[in-house]
Amino acid sequence: xxxxxxxxxxxxxxxxxxxxxxxxxxxxxxxxxxxxxxxxxxxxxxxxxxxxxxxxxxxxxxxxxxxxxxxxxxxxxxxxxxxxxxxxxxxxxxxxxxxxxxxxxxxxxxxxxxxxxxxxxxxxxxxxxxxxxxxxxxxxxxxxxxxxxxxxxxxxxxxxxxxxxxxxxxxxxxxxxxxxxxxxxxxxxxxxxxxxxxxxxxxxxxxxxxxxxxxxxxxxxxxxxxxxxxxxxxxxxxxxxxxxxxxxxxxxxx
Amino acid sequence: xxxxxxxxxxxxxxxxxxxxxxxxxxxxxxxxxxxxxxxxxxxxxxxxxxxxxxxxxxxxxxxxxxxxxxxxxxxxxxxxxxxxxxxxxxxxxxxxxxxxxxxxxxxxxxxxxxxxxxxxxxxxxxxxxxxxxxxxxxxxxxxxxxxxxxxxxxxxxxxxxxxxxxxxxxxxxxxxxxxxxxxxxxxxxxxxxxxxxxxxxxxxxxxxxxxxxxxxxxxxxxxxxxxxxxxxxx
Numbered sequence: 001x002x003x004x005x006x007x008x009x010x011x012x013x014x015x016x017x018x019x020x021x022x023x024x025x026x027x028x029x030x031x032x033x034x035x036x037x038x039x040x041x042x043x044x045x046x047x048x049x050x051x052x053x054x055x056x057x058x059x060x061x062x063x064x065x066x067x068x069x070x071x072x073x074x075x076x077x078x079x080x081x082x083x084x085x086x087x088x089x090x091x092x093x094x095x096x097x098x099x100x101x102x103x104x105x106x107x108x109x110x111x112x113x114x115x116x117x118x119x120x121x122x123x124x125x126x127x128x129x130x131x132x133x134x135x136x137x138x139x140x141x142x143x144x145x146x147x148x149x150x151x152x153x154x155x156x157x158x159x160x161x162x163x164x165x166x167x168x169x170x171x172x173x174x175x176x177x178x179x180x181x182x183x184x185x186x187x188x189x190x191x192x193x194x195x196x197x198x199x200x201x202x203x204x205x206x207x208x209x210x211x212x213x214x215x216x217x218x219x220x221x222x223x224x225x226x227x228x229x230x231x232x233x234x235x236x237x238x239x240x241x242x243x244x245x246x247x248x249x250x251x252x253x254x
Numbered sequence: 255x256x257x258x259x260x261x262x263x264x265x266x267x268x269x270x271x272x273x274x275x276x277x278x279x280x281x282x283x284x285x286x287x288x289x290x291x292x293x294x295x296x297x298x299x300x301x302x303x304x305x306x307x308x309x310x311x312x313x314x315x316x317x318x319x320x321x322x323x324x325x326x327x328x329x330x331x332x333x334x335x336x337x338x339x340x341x342x343x344x345x346x347x348x349x350x351x352x353x354x355x356x357x358x359x360x361x362x363x364x365x366x367x368x369x370x371x372x373x374x375x376x377x378x379x380x381x382x383x384x385x386x387x388x389x390x391x392x393x394x395x396x397x398x399x400x401x402x403x404x405x406x407x408x409x410x411x412x413x414x415x416x417x418x419x420x421x422x423x424x425x426x427x428x429x430x431x432x433x434x435x436x437x438x439x440x441x442x443x444x445x446x447x448x449x450x451x452x453x454x455x456x457x458x459x460x461x462x463x464x465x466x467x468x469x470x471x472x473x474x475x476x477x478x479x480x481x482x483x484x485x486x487x488x
Contacts, residue, residue, distance in 0.1 A: 048364050050360060050363060050364070070261075070262065071262075073366075074262060074366040074368075075366070076366075077363075077364060077365060077366030078365070078366045080364060080365075080366075082360075082361065082364040082365075084357045084360065084361060085357070086356060086357060088356060088357035088358050088360065088361040089358075090358055090361075091352075091356070091358070101365075102365055104265075104268060105264070105265060105268060105365065105367060106365075106366070160364075
C-alpha cells in the first residue's frame, strides 16, 4: 500500500501539486487520471523519488520515502517496477537482455537461470521467439510488453505505469491493460497507473484518483465515474464524442 | 557529477563487462581512424621539414628529429585528442543524451541503480587506457614520416634514424603521457556531463553533442598550455 499525505511540489515558484492526499491499495489497479498538465507525471515522479517534494509524505507500507537514506531508497527501488510511457527499453540490449537486466543487477542467479526466468516472463506477456530481437526491431505494442516484463522480472511489490497505452491501437491497448490487471491480481502487488485514456479507466480502473490543477478533484472506481455529478470529471469523461453519445443514449433510456 | 560517479557502485561483474565494452568502443574502435590520420600527418611533417631545409649547413637528419619531436610532443597527444573529442566525445554525449531523452536513465534510477556510476564510471576507466592508443599513434606517426622521407628520397635511412635518436629526452615521453592521461579524463567527463544533464528532445541531443565538442576542445587546448608551462618550463 502507498499513502500520500499532503503532497506539495512546484517548479520556479509555480505550484504543480497543491496538497495531495491519496491511498493506493495493494492487489488493485489504482489509476491516476486527469487532463494534460494536471500534474499526473509530477505526482508519479514524486512517488518514485525522482523528484523531491516541497512538502508532504509518501509512505510505502508504513515507511516514509522522505525519511529513507539513499541506501534504503535503493533497496526500496528494487521492489519497484516501472513501465514507462515510451517503454524506455535499453536499445543496446536484446529483448531477453532487457528482461534479464534487473535480475543480473540484483540477484545471484546464474545466466541459465536468468534465461529461464526471462523465457517464463516472455511467455507471461505473450511474447515468444523474440528473445534475440533488438527493441528497434519489434512493434510499439511488443515493446510495451517487453517493458512490462522487465518491470515485473524482479517480482516487485509496487508496479508503476506511465500512460501504458499511449501510441497503441485500441486492441493492443486492451491487451496491455488486461495484462497489467492480471499481473496485479496474480502477484497481489500495488499498481499505480497514470492515464488519460477512458477506455483503460473503464477496463481496469479499480480505484481512480482524478487530478485537476494539482489537486484531487474526485476519487472513486470505474463503476462510479460515469454516475458522478462532479463537473470536472464529467467535463473530462465526456470530452470525447463517443462517450458523449453513450451519455445521450443513457439519458434517452437506451 | 564526479562525486556521484563514485557513489553507490554497480555490481563488480557488471562493471567489469561495461569497462571492457567501453575500452572496445572508445579505445580499440578509435585505432583505425587515428592511425590513418597519424600516418599521413607524420608523412606531411617530414615532407614539410624536408622542403624547408634549403640551407646546406643544416643536416638532413633534422627531418627525423623534427618528425619525432612534433609527433611526440604535440601531434599525438594534443591533435589526436581534439580529433577524439569529435569522435569519442560526440559518441558519449549523444549516447547518454539519447538515454536521457528516451527515459532510459530514469529507468536505471527507478531500478535503484546509480546511473552516473553505471554510465560514466566505465568510460572514465576505459579512457585511462588512452595512453596506449597514443603510444600506437606516436609509432605510426613517426613511421609515416619515415616512409615519406626515406622512400620519397628526401633523406637516407641512416640520416633519418640519426635524427630520431638525436638529443632524445625521455622526459618528453613522460610529458606526453601525462598530458594524454589528463586529456583522457577530459574526454570522458565533459561529454558525459553534457549528455547526462541535457534536457529536451532529439534536436537538443545534436546541440549537446556540438556544445560538448567545443568545450572539450577548449578544455584540451587550455590544459595543454597549462601542462606544458608546468612540465616543460620549470
